Structure formats: structure tokens, C-alpha cells
Amino acid sequence: MSTGHITLAHGNGGRYMRELIADVFADRLANVFLDTSLDSATLQLGSQEILFTTDGFTVQPLEYPGGSIGSLAVHGTVNDLAVAGALPRFLSLNVFIEEGFAINQLERIVNSMAAAARDASVSIVTGDTKVLRRGEGGGLYLATTGIGTRLPGVRPSIARIKTGDAVLISGPVGDHGTAVMLAREEFGLRGDLQSDSASVFPLTSALLDLDGLRFMRDPTRGGIATVAHDIVRQSGLGLNFESAAIPVNDAVTTVCEMLGYDPYYLACEGRVLAVVAESDAGHALARWQALPGGMRAARIGTVVDDHNHVLLHTELGGERFLEELEDDPLPRIC
């Protein structure tokens, strides 16, 4: 039996969360299908291979520029399926509502969820609602669980990554985290930055026929730094990022400088980080840049041999390690 108590850092996507999942859940629930290092499970049902994934949503505030907890709940699960190489098909929905919640706000949130589902061509096919007593819930929590079908082409996997591969990002990082933070108004800042929350399926499906595609992940909780640490931990390789190449919107840079955050740890909800063979990097970038969601796609780094670290080359010629996230910079961002 462990002693100790849950802290906010157990939910941030970083080291504490990974250790909690490993120590409390992974062994007890172990089965051949469960791989807690992956965001989705691959299941063979008769002749059909499906992907299955789930995500919970506790973002605060519930509505912010560019989206709401409703659209986020669609995009989060759709994107976990998309980056695994699947066609997202069906979602289930869990609603936990606090007593006293305004029904017209709930309607706005469901409208936003419905629009996101239409845009992503997924159907919400089953659901459940629970009401929490006043004071026992943060207004509204959602969970969505998705089923996708395997698309032809590459099966993206960290195991495919090789030294010399290129690391690409489909657009600027940190917009979602920053937009939600600004919407809280607790920092006395305002801005019109929009969350990047969107389905990434057009981006992921554009790369599946490239033999050099290795791996894709949507950098949500913990940002691109956390995806990078998942890659180096599981591959034993290292990653070098070029700071000057990583697209960051001015508003994100400004807010991060004022508040002391690092944009590489902030959540995106409509971006893809992809690892591709050097020989396919140009093709992949060109395909992304031709899509509305990928116009600012960039090559941001390279996989290096045998270092097991995430190194950032800074614009001034220096370098620093991007350490694995421990403390939580921003709770309830997704």
C-alpha cells in the first residue's frame, strides 16, 4: 500500500502522472491490450481492427475564445484516434453536471460539441449523465470515448523512430493553454488569442501513405516537451530542438514572458507533432502547409543517437535541457 495523497501535479501529464498510472493502475489492471504508454488501444474484433481511446475534460473556464469544454471533448478524443492512424468514427459522452448549473449554458456547450462532431465527421452515439451535489463538482466535467477504424498505410509508433529522423510540428504551440489562461482573467491579462482546438484528422491522414512516417502525437497536457520525453524514454534516443524554428504566436510569447511560463510545456489541442524519416520531411511539410490547419508547419528538431535527453538549441547559440514536467504550470487546462 502506498501512503501519500493526490496532488494537482498527478494530473499534469508529466512525471508524477506517469508514475501514478504505473504504480496504481498499470499492474493491477494488466492485460495484453493495455499499454499505458499509448493514448489508444488497438483491438481486433473479427476481421475489423479498431482503435479505442478515452479522455476526461475539466477545463476552466468552460467557454473561452476558440472553443468550449464541449468542442474540446470532441477534438481531444478524435485527435487521439487520428494520430494513431485511425479514421475517427464514433464517440460516447459522459456528463457530470453540478447541481445549480445553468441549463442555457449547458445548451451552448452542447451546441459547440455538436458543431465539432459535425466538422470532424464523428457521431456521438451513446451517453450518460450524472448530477453532482452543489459543492461537489466544478460546474461541468465531460469524458468522451472514441472508436476509430484503422486506415491503410503506416502504423505510427515510437518503435519506428530512428536516429536522424526529422521532428515536425503542424503549427504554433501553446495557443490553447494561453487562450484558456487569458480567459480566466485571474492574471489581470486580456487578449484575443484563440485556442487552436480542432480536429487534426486532415493533418494526420495526409501523412499516412508516406513510408517514412514514424510517429505522430497531439501535444496536449504538458505540451511538446512532454511528447518529447515520451519519445526519448520509450526509444532510448535523444531529441534536439531548434528554438528559432518552433512556431510560437506573439501573444503566447508575451504571456509566457510576463508570467514565467515556457510555451513548450503548454497544451495545444489542434496540433500534431510528427517524426518522419529525413527523406520524407520535405514531402510531409509540403502536404501540411497546403492544408488550412498546417500553413505554419515547420521542422523543429532532429532525433539524435543515444542521448536520452531533450535538448533545446536557443536562438543565441546556447543550449538547455527541456526537463520532464514535474510541477503543474497550469491546472484544468484540458
Add this chain to the structure above:
Amino acid sequence: MSTGHITLAHGNGGRYMRELIADVFADRLANVFLDTSLDSATLQLGSQEILFTTDGFTVQPLEYPGGSIGSLAVHGTVNDLAVAGALPRFLSLNVFIEEGFAINQLERIVNSMAAAARDASVSIVTGDTKVLRRGEGGGLYLATTGIGTRLPGVRPSIARIKTGDAVLISGPVGDHGTAVMLAREEFGLRGDLQSDSASVFPLTSALLDLDGLRFMRDPTRGGIATVAHDIVRQSGLGLNFESAAIPVNDAVTTVCEMLGYDPYYLACEGRVLAVVAESDAGHALARWQALPGGMRAARIGTVVDDHNHVLLHTELGGERFLEELEDDPLPRIC
């Protein structure tokens, strides 16, 4: 836009919840697969027909005689698949934990979940954890989402129900609701009644090859009275129950008499209410009574023509209507 606010009664399984789902969710999320009158969706994926269902769990206390929120989260979703005529296969798990929660209690709950999954032969294959700020959660909320595969035999459906059919229950009603209520100790009562929480798959699979099987449902929130109202609303038929025939444990009767509850509205988590043709009622009962979970199975009522009501014949020769649940007798029971 609606005005108004969420109340506890919106989560009780009765009329307010049904209307909330119809008014806020059903039209906005409408698609050909979504039928909010069912607990699961049927999806065709290639040649494979699967059933897909989800459930949220907010039971308080988190541990009680006969189970915990962990085993309940397995049984609830397994049972929704089982009563639809499926073999439960895979579950996903969402965990919402409040900051400050004791990790050793979480471990006990995950142990109980793991044992329930093993007993029910389902695999928990993917999951997600979110941490709620202290004061923004009731300790622990769970959601599970399940995939099952269609078994050969009858496809149970309210549309198959005919006048003259028999209504069966697989065991005593109200144990779960009463056991949880006693565990709260807020009523100053104590008892050793165990929750009936269990997988009902052995019970449901035992009936699938009976041509006279019409419909099955696990009477959770709102109890057998709420299942009965679902049947009469959707079929246009009526139901007559025989009070003397409905099995109720003495402890449940005693608690209900003391506190003014009606056991027919209390949740079961390991029972099946089945509607079968009169000609198969004896076979169905015999099969259930031969199983460990069905020894006290009984015929409790009959489908009658054209009444659209749920009528209870009492032991003293009187009768009363079992009205549709409105106020919530017992929040956070599942």
C-alpha cells in the same frame, strides 16, 4: 434557450432526467446511431456488429458492503452490454480524482475494479486520469465505456414486447441502493446487507436462445419502477406487477418502512428484469434459478393491453399505480 438550472432530480433516472436528455442533448447531437431511449448503441464495423455503451459513477461512500465505486464501474457497463444481448469485451476507464485523495484508498478501489473485470472476463484497455482541485470534486468519480460483440440469438428490444408476456426478475430488488444508504450512516442505521453489484452476463446469456425472449434491462437508477415506465412509454402497453411475488430482502423492507422509501424505486446493480413470452416464462425461470446469481428469480408481473400504466396489485388485494419517478429518493447511489 432554456432557463432554469440543474437539480439533483435531473440525475435520478426518472422524468426530469429523461426530459433533460431529450431537450438538451438528443436533437443537438442527433445522428442515425443515437437512440437516447437505449442504454447502448449498435454499430456495424465492417462485418462485425458491436455494442457500445458508457456510464458515469459518483456513488457515495466510495466503498460499501459488497463493493466499491471500482467494481460498480465495471459491473454497470458490463451489464448494459449484457442486457442488450452482447458479450462484454473491452472497457475504457476515466478517473476524476480530487486533490488530497488518499492513494491507498485509490489502490483498494482499483483492486476491486480489477477483480470485477477478471470475474466478468473483460479487459480495461485504455484510460485517462484528471485531477480536480480540492473542493471541486466529491473525492472520486469514474466513467467506464464498453465494447461488446453481438451474440447469436434473440436481439432483445422493447419493440418485441407483446400483451400477455411475463415479467421476470432475477433476484431481490433494492439491495444495492439500501446497502449504499446504510453505509452512509447518515440515517443512524447500520446493517450487514450487501450490495447485489455483479456482472449479469451469466443471467443474460442463459436466455438468448429462447425465441420467446423479448427484452432485458438491469434496473439501476430508479429501480424496477423506472424500467417499467420505460417499457410502457415506448410500447404503449401496460404492466401489472404482483407485489407478493417481487422478492425483497427483509433488511430492504425494514429500511424502506423506517425511512419511507419504496424498494421498487431503489437501484439494483446485479439483477435483470426480463420480459419473455408466456410460453417461455417457465424455461427462463428454471435457467435462472439454476445459476448462482438467479436462485431467487421470480415471475413478478404481466404485460397487459392498452393501458400505458404500471399497476401494482398489493398483497391485501388492493392496487396502486407506480408513478414515474420525479423527486430523487437517493442521490449518488451509482
